Amino acid sequence: MNADFESILRDAGQSITKPRQAVFETLKTTDEPLKNGEIAKRTPNIDRASVYRSLELFTKLGITTTTIRGWTPFTELAEPFKPHHHHMICEQCGRVEEIANDTLEDVLTLVANRHEFTLKSHTVELSGICKNCRADLPQPTAS
Ligand SMILES: [Zn+2]
Ligand SMILES: [Zn+2]
Numbered sequence: 001m002n003a004d005f006e007s008i009l010r011d012a013g014q015s016i017t018k019p020r021q022a023v024f025e026t027l028k029t030t031d032e033p034l035k036n037g038e039i040a041k042r043t044p045n046i047d048r049a050s051v052y053r054s055l056e057l058f059t060k061l062g063i064t065t066t067t068i069r070g071w072t073p074f075t076e077l078a079e080p081f082k083p084h085h086h087h088m089i090c091e092q093c094g095r096v097e098e099i100a101n102d103t104l105e106d107v108l109t110l111v112a113n114r115h116e117f118t119l120k121s122h123t124v125e126l127s128g129i130c131k132n133c134r135a136d137l138p139q140p141t142a143s
Contacts, residue, residue: 004080004081005024005063005081008061008062008063009061012061014057014061018046019043019046019047019050019051019053019054020054020057020058022043022045022046023039023043023046023051023054023055023058024058024063025043026039026042026043027039027064027075027076027077027081028077028081029042030076031076031082031098032076032096033067033074033075033076033087033096034074034075034076035072035073035074036051036052036055036066036073036074036075039051039055039075040052055075058075059075062078063077063078063081064076064077064078065077065078067087067123067125069089069094074096083100084100084105085098085099085100086098086099086100086101086104086124086125086126087099087125087126088125088126088127088128088130089125089126089127089128090127090128090129090130090132090133091127091128091129092129092130092133093130093132093133095130095132097130099126104124108122108124
């Protein structure tokens with residue numbers, strides 16, 4: 001896994017620096033997409049600016065993916081470092097759930113094929129209200 005990471009950097013003409021290695025190690029410790037500030041916090045001994053610069057480079061090179069929620073960027077490892085999945089995000093509490101669903105994948109391929117489009121990658125995010133928050137909502141009264 002580290003070999004891939006290093007060869008991606010090397011192929012891009014980038015060196016394997018201590019901050020870059022440290023940030024990658026931090027990302028490996030979690031499955032959850034994290035706020036960039038949180039990644040910086042979990043990477044001790046590396047200054048915040050270096051963490052942000054590393055993340056920017058990683059995303060450019062496809063090592064990580066960054067999604068903006070509200071105004072906040074969240075970053076996580078991209079494929080092939082993490083299995084393919086999608087996110088379901090609760091608008092109320094911000095909870096992020098990972099989903100992997102073969103039917104979804106098949107449908108996307110089917111749609112692309114129907115449009116004679118060669119699908120190379122896709123991004124799907126579901127946003128809504130999670131189970132916990134739904135329980136807190138006032139139930140509609142029967143009329
Ligand atoms: Zn929620
Ligand atoms: Zn997918």
